[in-house]
Amino acid sequence: EPEVTQTPSHQVTQMGQEVILRCVPISNHLYFYWYRQILGQKVEFLVSFYNNEISEKSEIFDDQFSVERPDGSNFTLKIRSTKLEDSAMYFCASNPGQTGETQYFGPGTRLLVL
Amino acid sequence: QKEVEQNSGPLSVPEGAIASLNCTYSDRGSQSFFWYRQYSGKSPELIMSIYSNGDKEDGRFTAQLNKASQYVSLLIRDSQPSDSATYLCAVNNNQAGTALIFGKGTTLSVSS
Numbered sequence: 001e002p003e004v005t006q007t008p009s010h011q012v013t014q015m016g017q018e019v020i021l022r023c024v025p026i027s028n029h030l031y032f033y034w035y036r037q038i039l040g041q042k043v044e045f046l047v048s049f050y051n052n053e054i055s056e057k058s059e060i061f062d063d064q065f066s067v068e069r070p071d072g073s074n075f076t077l078k079i080r081s082t083k084l085e086d087s088a089m090y091f092c093a094s095n096p097g098q099t100g101e102t103q104y105f106g107p108g109t110r111l112l113v114l
Numbered sequence: 115q116k117e118v119e120q121n122s123g124p125l126s127v128p129e130g131a132i133a134s135l136n137c138t139y140s141d142r143g144s145q146s147f148f149w150y151r152q153y154s155g156k157s158p159e160l161i162m163s164i165y166s167n168g169d170k171e172d173g174r175f176t177a178q179l180n181k182a183s184q185y186v187s188l189l190i191r192d193s194q195p196s197d198s199a200t201y202l203c204a205v206n207n208n209q210a211g212t213a214l215i216f217g218k219g220t221t222l223s224v225s226s
Contacts, residue, residue, distance in 0.1 A: 031212055043158060043202065045213040056211040091157050095212070102148065103214060105157040 002026040004106035006092050012112045013082055021077045021109045023092030030097030032075045034067065035105075036060070036088040043091065049075065050097075082113045116141040118205050120217035129226045133190040137203030137217055140184070146206040147179055149188045151199045152219065158202055162188070193224045 005024045013019050025032050034046040047067055048056040054067065066078045079086055089110050093103040117140040127133045135149075146165055150158035164170045164177040164186065176189040186205075190197055200219040206212065 033213070035214075042218040043204075043214075043216040045215070048212055050212075056213055058213070089157075101146075102160055102163055103212075104160070105150075108157045 004092055004094055004104055006090075006106040006109050008109060009107065010110045010112075012114065015084060015113055016081050019079050019082055019111065021079075021090050021092075021111070023075045023077070023106055024073050025075055025092065025094035026104060027073075028096070029094035029104075031055075031095045031103075032069070033093040033095075033103060034077045035091045035093060037091065037108075038085075038088045046077070079111075082111075084113050087111060087113045116205075116207070116215050118203055118215050118217035120201075120203050120220045122218055123221040124223050125220055126223045126225065127193050129193060129195060129224055131193050131224075133193045133197070133222055133224070135188040135190070135201050135203075135220050135222065137186045137188075137205075138184055139186070139203075139205045139215075141205065141207050141210075141215070142181075142184060143207045143209055144181075144184075144205045145208045147177070147186045148204040148206075148214065149175075149177060149186075150202040150204060152202055153199045158204075161201075190222075193222075195224050195226045198222055198224045 032049040037043045047061045089108045092106040095101045095103045149161045162177045170177045174191045178187045202219045203217040204214040
């Protein structure tokens with residue numbers, strides 16, 4: 001069964017450094033997402049991506065964040081100048097392309113900013 | 115501010131019992147509703163989706179939706195210890211976009 005994959009599974013970085021989180025969405029899915037979950041808190045939407053551009057973003061997704069689909073398979077989230085409060089689990093998700101359809105989540109990247 | 119509310123629990127039930135999980139949402143335009151299960155340290159895993167008022171059954175799971183009351187629930191019959199997890203309610207307003215708004219989740223503990 002096709003799955004969303006994410007790398008790395010864990011990332012430790014120093015405050016102020018840049019990190020890139022990588023995702024391979026399910027093949028032939030059209031919508032891609034990033035969510036984050038701070039420890040003990042709810043899953044929060046960051047950004048959605050469709051047709052090679054951002055289709056929707058939350059207030060959390062400020063200029064510190066960017067997304068890119070550098071090739072036909074990878075979908076990346078870049079966090080510039082990381083802050084302590086960026087420590088969280090970051091989930092990538094994808095859906096086939098119809099609004100309201102199920103989003104399938106990857107296993108997540110646990111980011112720790114020291 | 116669109117909100118999805120769930121009792122955080124923990125909800126404790128004995129093995130074999132029915133577990134009832136509830137969720138309310140604030141956005142009256144919401145049209146798609148999902149229940150995800152999340153084990154500690156893992157990603158959300160879809161259990162069920164529901165789009166129309168009424169009940170939808172899938173094995174031991176039944177989702178119930180009442181749009182007038184802005185309420186969605188999940189019943190788990192014959193609860194098993196392996197059902198012990200956090201259950202996340204997620205809601206989408208298709209007209210506003212495709213982002214899911216999640217509740218904080220209800221922690222279920224099934225004792226054997």
